[in-house]
Amino acid sequence: MTLPVFKKHDPPAVLAPMAGITDAVFRSICVEHGCDFTYTEMVSAKGLKYGGKKTEALLAAADNEKPCAVQLFGSEPDIVADMIKRIADEYPGEIAMIDINMGCPMPKITSNGEGSALMLDEKRAAKLMYAAARATELPVSCKFRKGWDDGHVNAVEFAGIMEENGASLLTVHGRTREQLYHGEADRDIIRDVVRAVKIPVIGNGDVFSGESAKAMLDYTGCAGVMVARGARGNPFIFGEIRAALSNAPYTPPTDFERMSEAVRHAELFLEKKDPKLFPELRKHMAWYTKGMRGALDVRRAVNTAGSPEEMLGILRKFGDQLLTTGE
Ligand SMILES: Cc1cc2nc3c(=O)[nH]c(=O)nc-3n(C[C@H](O)[C@H](O)[C@H](O)COP(=O)(O)O)c2cc1C
Numbered sequence: 589m590t591l592p593v594f595k596k597h598d599p600p601a602v603l604a605p606m607a608g609i610t611d612a613v614f615r616s617i618c619v620e621h622g623c624d625f626t627y628t629e630m631v632s633a634k635g636l637k638y639g640g641k642k643t644e645a646l647l648a649a650a651d652n653e654k655p656c657a658v659q660l661f662g663s664e665p666d667i668v669a670d671m672i673k674r675i676a677d678e679y680p681g682e683i684a685m686i687d688i689n690m691g692c693p694m695p696k697i698t699s700n701g702e703g704s705a706l707m708l709d710e711k712r713a714a715k716l717m718y719a720a721a722r723a724t725e726l727p728v729s730c731k732f733r734k735g736w737d738d739g740h741v742n743a744v745e746f747a748g749i750m751e752e753n754g755a756s757l758l759t760v761h762g763r764t765r766e767q768l769y770h771g772e773a774d775r776d777i778i779r780d781v782v783r784a785v786k787i788p789v790i791g792n793g794d795v796f797s798g799e800s801a802k803a804m805l806d807y808t809g810c811a812g813v814m815v816a817r818g819a820r821g822n823p824f825i826f827g828e829i830r831a832a833l834s835n836a837p838y839t840p841p842t843d844f845e846r847m848s849e850a851v852r853h854a855e856l857f858l859e860k861k862d863p864k865l866f867p868e869l870r871k872h873m874a875w876y877t878k879g880m881r882g883a884l885d886v887r888r889a890v891n892t893a894g895s896p897e898e899m900l901g902i903l904r905k906f907g908d909q910l911l912t913t914g915e
Pocket of ligand 1 (some may be wrong): 600604605637769794818
């Protein structure tokens with residue numbers, strides 16, 4: 589059961605929204621590697637309403653990912669519905685789906701009753717979905733967790749409430765809010781949600797390889813998998829998943845190939861974004877170089893580089909070294 593928005597493969601492998609990480613540059617690289625669908629980083633509905641330029645900038649999508657999902661967070665049904673209408677009008681043809689964040693665990697979000705706090709307030713969450721789904725012809729989905737904590741595991745009931753109120757698709761991360769990103773994601777709860785609703789469910793949590801994507805699909809019966817941390821510094825994971833799902837052989841990238849992709853990521857970033865933001869690249873470069881011989885030194889150099897040109901020079905040199913050592 590696949591929504592038409594997931595245009596490439598069935599079952600789809602999608603890139604999760606990750607604030608501060610999955611910008612349009614990284615998303616476009618993931619699409620090149622076979623990612624089937626992308627989401628913007630979470631965007632504050634209130635921030636949009638009150639005209640934050642930084643918030644507005646988060647809506648920009650790369651050409652190869654359009655149409656993609658816009659993920660909004662908020663707790664006030666009227667504001668969320670108004671912002672959905674606005675962005676659907678402003679970006680015709682660029683948005684395939686609106687996703688409402690009901691899983692973010694960060695205190696600065698939950699203290700406003702947003703993100704995963706909505707799992708503790710099912711009535712508000714229901715009103716929010718009802719208003720969102722009626723604000724647009726686009727499908728509206730929501731992304732939530734297993735529950736708030738071990739005493740409040742309500743993903744199955746919550747899924748039913750979202751479905752009743754107009755959600756077209758659900759994404760479930762198999763951890764509670766209290767767990768943040770610790771412990772193992774619970775596949776049983778994802779399977780239970782899949783069985784409880786008629787709409788498609790995307791399984792999320794601990795997909796770090798082709799094999800784990802296959803295990804998520806086989807065990808839970810979910811309609812697709814969502815990858816978050818497994819894609820950091822590793823857009824290749826989408827090719828790996830596709831190979832695993834079609835029983836095709838997969839050859840992992842060499843260190844040189846990974847580094848070439850890191851350099852390309854940095855170049856694209858500097859071309860598409862404000863080069864003054866180059867320190868944002870540091871974390872990506874640390875992820876790309878993880879486990880490579882000499883990575884510690886290159887990371888240190890990248891972290892102290894005073895300009896984008898210096899950073900690029902360090903990365904290119906490291907890539908060339910890997911080529912000569914055949915790694
Ligand atoms: C740094 C970071 C930022 C995140 N930002 C978002 C976000 O903006 N919206 C959202 O729904 N989830 C966000 N998440 C949660 C992920 O989308 C995903 O649900 C979670 O990491 C579990 O998947 P994984 O085990 O594949 O990492 C974020 C996770 C991380 C680690």
